[in-house]
Amino acid sequence: MPDTHQQNGTTTWQVVLAWAFVGIPLTLGVIQTLINAMKLFR
Amino acid sequence: MSAMEQTRASSGGLFGFLDRSRTIAKPGFNRWMVPPAALCVHLCIGQAYAFSVFNLPMTKLLGITQSAPGDWKLTELGWIFSIAIFVLGFSAAIFGRWVEEGGPRRAMFTAALCWAGGFLIAAFGVSIHNLWIVYFGYGLVGGCGLGIGYISPVSTLIKWFPDRPGMATGMAIMGFGGGAFIASPLSVWLMSIYRTAHHVGVAPTFITMGLIYFFFMVVGAFVVRVPAPGWKPEGYTPPVQAQKLITKNDVFVYDSLKTPQFWLIWWILCLNVTAGIGVIGQASAMSQEMFPGRVTPIAAAGFVGLMSLFNMGGRFFWASTSDFIGRKNTYFVFMVLGFLLYCTVPHMGAIGSVAGFVLCFLIIISMYGGGFSTVPAYLKDMFGTRYVGAIHGWLITAWSMAGIFGPVLVNYIRQYNVTHGVPKAQAYNVTMYIMAGLLVIGFICNLLVKAVHHRFHMRPEDDTALATAAEAGAAVAARLTGKPAGA
Numbered sequence: 001m002p003d004t005h006q007q008n009g010t011t012t013w014q015v016v017l018a019w020a021f022v023g024i025p026l027t028l029g030v031i032q033t034l035i036n037a038m039k040l041f042r
Numbered sequence: 043m044s045a046m047e048q049t050r051a052s053s054g055g056l057f058g059f060l061d062r063s064r065t066i067a068k069p070g071f072n073r074w075m076v077p078p079a080a081l082c083v084h085l086c087i088g089q090a091y092a093f094s095v096f097n098l099p100m101t102k103l104l105g106i107t108q109s110a111p112g113d114w115k116l117t118e119l120g121w122i123f124s125i126a127i128f129v130l131g132f133s134a135a136i137f138g139r140w141v142e143e144g145g146p147r148r149a150m151f152t153a154a155l156c157w158a159g160g161f162l163i164a165a166f167g168v169s170i171h172n173l174w175i176v177y178f179g180y181g182l183v184g185g186c187g188l189g190i191g192y193i194s195p196v197s198t199l200i201k202w203f204p205d206r207p208g209m210a211t212g213m214a215i216m217g218f219g220g221g222a223f224i225a226s227p228l229s230v231w232l233m234s235i236y237r238t239a240h241h242v243g244v245a246p247t248f249i250t251m252g253l254i255y256f257f258f259m260v261v262g263a264f265v266v267r268v269p270a271p272g273w274k275p276e277g278y279t280p281p282v283q284a285q286k287l288i289t290k291n292d293v294f295v296y297d298s299l300k301t302p303q304f305w306l307i308w309w310i311l312c313l314n315v316t317a318g319i320g321v322i323g324q325a326s327a328m329s330q331e332m333f334p335g336r337v338t339p340i341a342a343a344g345f346v347g348l349m350s351l352f353n354m355g356g357r358f359f360w361a362s363t364s365d366f367i368g369r370k371n372t373y374f375v376f377m378v379l380g381f382l383l384y385c386t387v388p389h390m391g392a393i394g395s396v397a398g399f400v401l402c403f404l405i406i407i408s409m410y411g412g413g414f415s416t417v418p419a420y421l422k423d424m425f426g427t428r429y430v431g432a433i434h435g436w437l438i439t440a441w442s443m444a445g446i447f448g449p450v451l452v453n454y455i456r457q458y459n460v461t462h463g464v465p466k467a468q469a470y471n472v473t474m475y476i477m478a479g480l481l482v483i484g485f486i487c488n489l490l491v492k493a494v495h496h497r498f499h500m501r502p503e504d505d506t507a508l509a510t511a512a513e514a515g516a517a518v519a520a521r522l523t524g525k526p527a528g529a
Contacts, residue, residue, distance in 0.1 A: 026223065028224070037348040
């Protein structure tokens with residue numbers, strides 16, 4: 001069955017995968033930086 | 043297909059898959075695949091902002107636990123980053139047209155080779171303890187990777203998102219600001235793994251990071267696509283009514299350099315960056331000296347981390363905002379709000395308001411990031427989409443200049459004040475007023491920006507001339523390589 005979210009050839013999963021590929025490391029880095037930044041308020 | 047495009051399309055060979063013609067999206071390609079492809083490159087080259095984590099370990103390459111005679115000094119190591127940023131600006135300018143005409147995949151792949159190659163050469167320099175090789179590797183070769191990588195997705199994103207060009211380029215350039223968040227903990231972790239009793243682990247960390255970055259950037263190069271000629275987003279209708287400051291024409295890259303608009307925007311970027319970059323490097327020391335005893339070194343480090351988050355977030359926020367309020371108005375906000383905030387900082391110091399001080403600088407730094415990310419869309423509005431990447435490349439030289447002026451202004455004025463008896467807590471006040479003054483000049487430059495005169499617009503015969511030049515170039519290349527043109 002074709003993906004109902006498919007937009008002219010690119011599947012939703014491909015878009016999700018592409019964003020996860022860059023989003024996960026970036027999010028981990030941002031969380032780490034936020035943890036360090038919290039020291040300002042202690 | 044124009045003659046020039048045919049020439050490009052026919053250039054195959056071993057690296058034929060890198061050609062622009064091979065990256066044209068098939069019907070139905072989802073444009074939301076392109077920002078992650080751009081981020082693959084920008085998140086990697088954004089490591090440059092985190093290079094300082096290597097500084098201390100690199101002063102102990104011989105002594106291991108502490109610096110030994112013959113170990114490199116921090117002042118010598120500081121040049122690695124400076125060379126890389128300087129080369130970034132000039133390689134973006136020199137290779138801009140090549141990037142624009144060759145397409146994003148070839149540019150991203152080249153950037154990956156240079157960036158990863160720079161790390162590998164630097165690793166070799168570290169392992170034989172030769173600083174000149176590190177300068178050459180990370181500074182020169184890696185700096186070329188920075189410049190080419192930085193501009194490589196810009197025009198592609200603008201073409202995919204004609205309805206939201208600011209947001210699109212803001213996403214990619216946000217990645218450059220965010221790259222340090224990944225690189226900094228990754229570098230520290232890798233060095234802790236590779237560290238032994240005999241070496242500090244910098245060289246193997248460089249090698250590992252070079253390989254990781256190469257992989258990430260090549261993935262981006264393979265994912266990226268350019269829209270087919272005439273493509274436009276579903277439901278998008280370009281504005282029919284002509285907008286005064288948004289051209290529908292294109293300006294050739296070298297012609298753009300002859301316009302006052304290019305140089306006005308060059309100064310706007312240079313002044314905005316000078317104002318921001320000057321305080322980035324001094325934020326930790328400044329917060330501790332302005333609030334002695336109240337801001338500890340650990341809290342200051344937290345402040346620097348928070349500033350880098352606002353630097354990244356501002357890139358996306360302000361560039362996206364510019365799609366709604368216009369580029370010129372966005373820069374007016376940077377200049378006016380920045381002026382008020384810089385003037386407020388000494389007052390915050392005088393009344394001892396740490397929260398006010400932090401808030402002022404977080405907004406300032408968000409506008410510093412916003413200045414970078416909004417400028418590609420400003421250029422697109424002025425000069426059209428065709429050569430916007432190449433023109434952006436030339437504009438990046440403003441960053442290189444600001445990278446020298448900003449820190450020098452802050453450091454030398456502070457030192458001058460301290461040696462003339464000004465208390466440390468007030469030593470930055472003059473600097474803040476000078477930064478505010480720079481933004482007044484930036485405001486005037488922005489005020490003078492008008493639409494580009496039509497004599498600079500490209501005409502159909504310019505296309506023919508460019509195609510002829512491209513064919514002549516291909517023929518010369520064919521004679522040199524012994525292969526027929528287009529083989």
